[in-house]
Amino acid sequence: MTKDDSITQKVKDMYKKYPYPSPSTDISQTNELLNLLRIFELESEIKLENKSIFDAGSGSGHRITNVAQYFKKSTFLGIDISEKSLSIANKLKKLKKLQNIEFKKYNIMNGVKTLGKFDVVLCMGVLHHLSNPEKGLQMLSKTLKDDGIIFLYLYGKLGGHKRMLNKEIISILLDKEKSNYDFGIKLVRDLDLNKFDYGWNINFSNKKEEDALIVDSLLHANEFLYDCKDIDNLFKKSNLYGYAIFGITAGTEGYLFDASITNDKKLPILQTNIAEKLKTKRSLSCYESLNLKDRLRIIDLIYEPNGYTVIGLTRNAYEKLSNKRIKRNFIKIK
Numbered sequence: 001m002t003k004d005d006s007i008t009q010k011v012k013d014m015y016k017k018y019p020y021p022s023p024s025t026d027i028s029q030t031n032e033l034l035n036l037l038r039i040f041e042l043e044s045e046i047k048l049e050n051k052s053i054f055d056a057g058s059g060s061g062h063r064i065t066n067v068a069q070y071f072k073k074s075t076f077l078g079i080d081i082s083e084k085s086l087s088i089a090n091k092l093k094k095l096k097k098l099q100n101i102e103f104k105k106y107n108i109m110n111g112v113k114t115l116g117k118f119d120v121v122l123c124m125g126v127l128h129h130l131s132n133p134e135k136g137l138q139m140l141s142k143t144l145k146d147d148g149i150i151f152l153y154l155y156g157k158l159g160g161h162k163r164m165l166n167k168e169i170i171s172i173l174l175d176k177e178k179s180n181y182d183f184g185i186k187l188v189r190d191l192d193l194n195k196f197d198y199g200w201n202i203n204f205s206n207k208k209e210e211d212a213l214i215v216d217s218l219l220h221a222n223e224f225l226y227d228c229k230d231i232d233n234l235f236k237k238s239n240l241y242g243y244a245i246f247g248i249t250a251g252t253e254g255y256l257f258d259a260s261i262t263n264d265k266k267l268p269i270l271q272t273n274i275a276e277k278l279k280t281k282r283s284l285s286c287y288e289s290l291n292l293k294d295r296l297r298i299i300d301l302i303y304e305p306n307g308y309t310v311i312g313l314t315r316n317a318y319e320k321l322s323n324k325r326i327k328r329n330f331i332k333i334k
Helices: 005-018 032-044 062-070 083-095 132-143 161-177 183-189 207-217 227-237 275-276 280-287 292-303 315-320 324-327
Strands: 052-056 075-080 102-104 118-122 144-155 242-250 254-256 307-313 329-334
Touching: 005 083, 032 144, 032 242, 032 280, 032 324, 052 062, 062 075, 062 083, 062 102, 075 083, 083 102, 132 144, 132 227, 132 315, 144 315, 161 183, 161 207, 183 207, 227 242, 227 292, 227 307, 227 324, 242 324, 275 280, 275 292, 307 315, 324 329
Parallel strands: 052 075, 052 118, 075 102, 118 144
Antiparallel strands: 144 307, 242 254, 242 307, 242 329
C-alpha cells in the first residue's frame, strides 16, 4: 500500500465511524454552503439555476442536499470515499424527495475521466484532507467546463494554530492509539478542549454530532493548513486561470474578503476592512502602495483566518464575471 493509499484508508475508516457533519438525518444549521452560493449569486449576477454542479467530498450530504433543494433546476453529483456517509446522504435525498442529485462512491485521486464536465465544482473542507491537495486540485480543475468555476474551503494556518497545538497534545497522549477515536474523544473532554471557537459548524444538537466534530477537528487522520502564500502555491500548480479569496472565517465570524481601501460594501454582511485596522493616513498610504499579494498577506496577519473560501476561475469564467469585488482581488496565474 502506498503512502497516499494508507492516508486515504485512514480517513475512510475515520468517517465510517464518525460521519461528518452528522450521523443523523435530523441535523439543522447546515445552510452555510447554500448561503455562500446565494451571496455569490447576488454579487456576481451569475445564476446557479440550470447548472451542472459537482460536489467533491459530500460527506453525509447535509449541506449539498440543502443546496439541491434550493436550486431545483440544477443537477448535482456528490461523491465521497465513505460508504457510511453516502448512505446518510442518500437517506437525506429520499427524505427531501430530491430528483436532481446523485451520490456515488468515488476517489478523485484515482482520476476524473468518467465524471464528466461541470459548470460549478464545490470542494468545501475536503481538499486539505487529501494526501496530495495539489494533485486533487489539478484533478478537480479537469472536471470544469470552459467557463467553469470552482469553490474551495481551506483551513487557515494562522487562526488554526491553537487548534493544532491542542491536536498535538491529544496525539502525544494517545501515543500508539492514534486511531482509537473513542478514547481520543474522552481525552478531549477530560482536558475541556471541546470548545469550538472557529470554523463553520459549531452547532450540534446531541452527543453524536459533537463527537463527529471533535474527531474532525482534533483527531483527524490527515490535514493541511494554509495561509495566503500557501494558497498561491496551491493554485500555481493547477490548470486554472487564477483565483480570488472570496471570504474568510476568523474565530466564529465570517467575512467577505476585500483587500481594497475603498470598501464598497453592498450587502449587510461583515467584510474585511483594512481602513478600520490600520487607521492612520501613514499606514494606509504604505498599504495602498503594496501589490495585491502583499496586501493579502497584511490582511492574513491582521485577521488570522482559520478558514478561507477561495474561488478558482477558468479564463472564460473570469471574462464573463461581473463581480467587481472578486475581480479586484483576483490573482492571475496564467
